[in-house]
Amino acid sequence: MLTLGCHLSSADGFAAMGQTAVNIGANTFAYFTRNPRGGSVKDLDPEDVAGLRDVMDEHGFGTLVAHAPYTLNMASAKPYVREFALKAMQEDLARLEWMPPAHYNFHPGSHVGQGIDEGIGLIAEGLNAVIVPGQRTRVLLETMSGKGSEVGGTFEQIARIIDGVDHDEVLGVCLDTCHVSDAGYDIVNDLDGVLDEFDHVIGLDRLLALHVNDSKNPCGSHKDRHERIGEGTLGLGTFTSIVNEPRLQGLPMILETPNDLAGYTAEIAMLRGMADNEGE
Secondary structure: OOEEEEEOOOOOOHHHHHHHHHHOOOOOOEEEOOOOOOOOOOOOOHHHHHHHHHHHHHHOOOOEEEEOOOOOOOOOOOHHHHHHHHHHHHHHHHHHOOOOOEEEEEOOOEOOOOOHHHHHHHHHHHHHHHOOOOOOOOEEEEOOOOOOOEOOOOHHHHHHHHHOOOOHHHEEEEEEHHHHHHHOOOOOOOHHHHHHHHHHHOOHHHEEEEEEOEEOOOOOOOOOOEEOOOOOOOHHHHHHHHHHOHHHOOOEEEEOOOOOHHHHHHHHHHHHHHOOOOOO
């Protein structure tokens, strides 16, 4: 069975997110660890966390995906911005050790004119500062579209970040289908070739999650605008290939399409219907 879900709001707590996921046909979900545009964070409620564990155990959930706020930028030229990123990530990783199993996904950052080499170096330096040897939580670098001064728009850039981290055993990658297409990787016509390239440059053992999104823009546009499944330039055939690709089986697949809960329910059902082995 596919491990499939979407981004959910944490406004009503963790147990509520778990129940919402069940209601929409999901067996995983993603959530922001704190306000996605700011730095605030709620205290953990042990009863609420236990409630989520119960829902996950009862319904056979896969690994969750916790998403860092968009404001984190370890590659910033401004020291106070980097300091906030380090503090927030340290806090998030500490909290996740007490949570049901979840990967910690983040956007690598933007070098804001310093150059890609400096950006990569700062991100690796930041990860070295926040990673605790032996931590359970895997930290995922998200593949980006390469717009502006974003770092992570090529597999080579992500590999260089990983190479600069001492305890790289806790690092993985979240592949965003919209982002990689916008970055120039032709998953529509050559999904196998793109995965082969990922394996050669980074290693498929590091691919631990997917963001499953269609794109409003053509391959190589470097724009990053998500679209509903089948309504963008990737098309339904690409997602049929993705949900049936043996090398992607078992990975949490997270929808980030422009949808409400009813839309996510429909997309989850549609993707499950595309999978040849769904229900086995």
